[in-house]
Each structure stands twice: as C-alpha cells, then as structure tokens.
Amino acid sequence: MVRAADSLLPQIAADIGVTVGAASIIVTAYAITHGSVQLVIGPIGDYFGKFRMVAVACALSAVTVLACGLAQSLTTLTLARIATAMTAAWIIPLGMAFVGDVVPYERRQQVLGRYLTGQITGQLFGQAAGGIIGDLAGWRTVFFLLSGVFAFAAIALFREHAINPSTRPEQRADETSRGFVADYSVVLSNPWARAVLFAAVAEAALMWGAFAYVGADLYLRFGLSFTLIGVIVATFGIGGLLYAAMVPRLVGRFGQTGLAGFGGLLVGLAYLALAFAPIWWIAPATVVAIGLGFYMLHSTLQTNATQMSPQARGTAVALFSSALYVGQSVGVAGGSLLVDRAGAPAIFIVAALGLPILGLWFAARLRRRAKV
Secondary structure (H helix, E strand, O other), X not given: OOOHHHXXXXXXXXXXXXXXXXXXXXXXXXXXXXXXXXXXXXXXXXXXXXXHHHHHHHHHHHHHHHHHHHOOXXXXXXXXXXXXXXXXXXXXXXXXXXXXXXOXXXXXXXXXXXXXXXXXXXXHHHHHHHHHHHHHHOHHHHHHHHHHHHHHHHHHHHXXXXXXXXXXXXXXXXXXXXXXXXXXXXXXXXXXXXXXXXXXXXXXXXXXHHHOOHHHHHHHHHOOOHHHHHHHHHHHXXXXXXXXXXXXXXXXXXXXHHHHHHHHHHHHHHHHHHHOOOOHHHHHHHHHHHHHHHHHHHHHHHHHHXXXXXXXXXXXXXXXXXXXXXXXXXXXXXXHHHHHHHOHHHHHHHHHXXXXXXXXXXXXXXXXXXXX
C-alpha cells in the first residue's frame, strides 16, 4: 500500500487534472505523516495491547484506503492519504513489538527474519502491482483492492485475538505501560536504547542516502533505460529475501555480533564495487549484495530494538522506526548536496566507508554488553 501510489501518479494526475509534480504531494504527505505518527503510537500499543491495536489499525486502514479510491480532487485524495498514514503506521512497529512480547529473545531474530519477508515482498511488488492493476482497471481499483485486503486482514486478526490466548500475553509488572511521558523517559534514559537509536539513524542515513541515487547513477553513467533501472533496483529485495531464507543458519553461524560486523562489511564492499563499476551489468549483483548485507545489519538492530526497553517495548520499537525515517530523510537530503558536486559514486564511497564502521562499532557494543 505504501509504494503502490508511486506508480499511479501519472494516472491520478491525468484523471484529476493536475500535473504529476502536484500529484506527488500524496506520496510526500504520506511519508511525513507515517514517520511522525510513529512517535505517539508506542505508548498506546503498550497500554491497550499491541495485537489488538494492529487489528484496529487494519480495520481503520480499510476505511481510509477506501476513501483514497473515492476521492474526487487532489485535496481530498491528499487528506485521505494522510489519514491512511495515520492508521497504517501502527502495523509494522507494533507487530514487531508483539513479536518481542511473545517470542523468546534467543529465537527472536529468526522470527523477525520471517516477518521481514512480508515487508520486503510488499516493497518489492507494491510499485509493480500498482502500475499493472492501474493500467488494467484504473488507479481507483488499486485502492479498492487494497481496502479489501485490509478488511480481510482485520477480520482475521480480530478472530485470532478472540480464539488464541497467545495474542493476549500477560505482561509482568515491570513491562506494563506507565503513561506516555513515563514510557518515553524509560526508553531515552536507557544508555543501550540510545545506542541502538543512534545506530538506527546512522544506518538509515548512510544506507538510503546512497541507495536513493543508484537509479540516477545508472542512468547518467551507463545510459540505461528506466525499465532496466527499475529491475536492477528491485533486486535489492532479492537480497532481503535471501537473508530471510537463510536467517536461521546465519544467526546460528555468526550470531548477532557476526551479522552486524559482516553485514556492514558486505554492504560496504558492494557500494564500493558499485562506485567503481566499469560496466553496468555489475550493478545487479552489487545491489543484491547491498540488500543481503543491509538486512544482516538491520535485522540485528531491529532485534535489539525489541529488547532495549522491555517495560515500554511498543514505545521503544516506535522510536526505532521513527529514527529510521529521520535518518533516511537526513541521508537523502545530505546526499543530494554531495551528488550535485561530485556525482553519485562519491556518496557510494561515503556509505562504503561508514556502514562497515557502524557495523563493527555495533558488534563491539554487543560484545561488551554480553559480558556485563
């Protein structure tokens, strides 16, 4: 749902009677709202129950996404997309926090790896599905179908909540929400939580600050078609799916410290290869490697985010998610300054240097933490 609107912009613009640039506000407004809402959802999820709130969010999203399909002007469509961001933003972070509640820590990274499969698949196929369905049946149909998916998910989740006691885990006294301000104080006063949040901002800034310009670099340096560029960039998701398929063996073989260190090194080497690639057909392999290395490092951060403040887990994971949005925004904006002056390979080199350092630093912090 998040990415499907990207491919629909030309159709929406033509139907409503605006330019594509003007229509892009529905993408920008969604992203800003989605990232901002995550700052407030955590304490609510901690208080009312994470699984229940994910079900509620899916039900509300069915309504707000339906409103997108019914919108008759750019203003109403933008407001509907903002409303959709306010409802859909709950689903992934509270879902992760719920996994943290019910899955023992020693198995959590493997389970979160499977959870990542859904996210990666959605990212990989959202834009393509939006374009294909939009061409066949119109852009409104995309939103109507997505609304139906949300409604089906909500019904299934509410049913599961009613019949499955594991969806209502009993919280220990020290894992009960104490209120909005208190929960944020618990997380931000924790040195380990601050370290994980710093790592999340740095990872997102370095990773997405560089990856945002992969397509532009392939076009400017090698003159590739936009179709081929889209296929190459999409191979990032293949790297993520490879990680999800191998996560039990990777965790067993390397542990969290190894995944953080080797993941940072792998994505750094891949960015370095991309920066100095003499021919375009090296790019697909490097993008797959970027995806694999990124998820090795990112999933380690993600797993630690679910445990950095168990007494306010929903708040902690929501803060982690917001940190990723902040880092991504800072990275893309900062990267644009370097790209304009020195070209995209320069930002790839920055990422190639920064991500291995980040991965090794976080691995060292994990080792020190394990000894305490």
